[in-house]
Amino acid sequence: MAKAVLGVIGGSGVYDLPGLEDVREEAITSPWGEPSDALRIGRIGQTPVVFLARHGRGHRLSPSGIDYRANIDVLKRAGVTDIVALSACGSFRQELYPGLFVLVDQFVDRTVGRTSSFFGNGCVAHVSMAHPVGPGLQARILAAAEAEEIAVRKGGTYVCMEGPQFSSYAESLTYKAQGYDVIGMTNMPEAKLAREAEITYATIAMVTDFDCWHPEHDAVDVAAVVAVARANAAKAARLVSRLARDFPAEREPCPARSDRALDGAIMTAPGHRDPALLAKLDAICARVLAQG
Ligand SMILES: CSC[C@H]1O[C@H](OP(=O)(O)O)[C@H](O)[C@@H]1O
Numbered sequence: 001m002a003k004a005v006l007g008v009i010g011g012s013g014v015y016d017l018p019g020l021e022d023v024r025e026e027a028i029t030s031p032w033g034e035p036s037d038a039l040r041i042g043r044i045g046q047t048p049v050v051f052l053a054r055h056g057r058g059h060r061l062s063p064s065g066i067d068y069r070a071n072i073d074v075l076k077r078a079g080v081t082d083i084v085a086l087s088a089c090g091s092f093r094q095e096l097y098p099g100l101f102v103l104v105d106q107f108v109d110r111t112v113g114r115t116s117s118f119f120g121n122g123c124v125a126h127v128s129m130a131h132p133v134g135p136g137l138q139a140r141i142l143a144a145a146e147a148e149e150i151a152v153r154k155g156g157t158y159v160c161m162e163g164p165q166f167s168s169y170a171e172s173l174t175y176k177a178q179g180y181d182v183i184g185m186t187n188m189p190e191a192k193l194a195r196e197a198e199i200t201y202a203t204i205a206m207v208t209d210f211d212c213w214h215p216e217h218d219a220v221d222v223a224a225v226v227a228v229a230r231a232n233a234a235k236a237a238r239l240v241s242r243l244a245r246d247f248p249a250e251r252e253p254c255p256a257r258s259d260r261a262l263d264g265a266i267m268t269a270p271g272h273r274d275p276a277l278l279a280k281l282d283a284i285c286a287r288v289l290a291q292g
């Protein structure tokens with residue numbers, strides 16, 4: 001059994017992880033590009049925890065400008081087995097109000113300009129995204145939220161738009177009519193890449209606004225979003241601390257098979273694989289390539 005290592009990706013308003021102890025910074029390099037920031041590696045209780053600020057410290061990176069492959073690759077190199085993705089989001093439902101945490105279990109990818117796979121010509125692989133969130137990890141997050149008395153709702157669909165502009169009124173009404181619950185700009189391709197890397201992924205979608213569909217609320221405004229995101233960040237830190245303190249020492253098998261996502265997924269015959277691409281995949285595919 002592998003040792004469990006918790007990764008935390010901090011989104012808008014979350015550039016640090018209070019509660020992380022024995023912290024050291026490590027700027028791990030990646031053959032895929034430039035990660036958003038140096039990793040902050042430490043522990044909470046007995047659990048090793050690795051923190052990455054998705055937009056970089058100082059929020060330098062736009063959702064479209066983040067190198068999601070480099071981020072997931074360096075987390076994999078740091079030994080991360082489970083990622084908790086913290087994200088600000090807009091809501092399409094009256095009952096999902098600013099301040100509430102939504103544990104989404106589905107994603108709709110509406111991004112257009114992002115590289116969304118580690119694989120390609122020379123090493124073709126197809127992993128399942130039917131159940132993108134690890135149910136076991138999500139259950140632990142739910143239990144931690146309840147223990148900390150943080151308002152949380154389990155289940156929901158997060159639609160990921162390209163951004164950086166917020167949606168038009170017509171788009172907002174369309175997403176709402178489609179039955180989507182929340183909207184953000186970052187969880188895709190992040191969740192897809194985590195799955196390819198065989199890292200279990202779960203999002204805490206922290207509602208900051210009602211997007212622009214709501215007749216009694218103004219259109220999204222960054223200053224208002226940031227104010228709610230800051231308040232959410234303190235709650236998120238409490239939740240993550242509890243989650244980490246109660247986390248198992250060894251990685252648990254994932255019912256969604258995120259820990260074995262690459263089993264049988266690579267279609268390119270060994271003799272036809274591109275050595276240069278395989279070299280870049282050394283961390284992502286370590287488990288299956290070791291099997292030959
Ligand atoms: C400041 S609101 C827009 C911004 O916030 C969210 O990012 P993250 O998921 O990293 O919290 C949203 O997706 C946008 O990138």
Ligand SMILES: Nc1ncnc2[nH]cnc12
Nearest residue numbers: 088089090183184185211
């Ligand atoms: N309304 C919204 N649309 C997209 N991303 C967001 N992040 C926070 N609020 C958002």
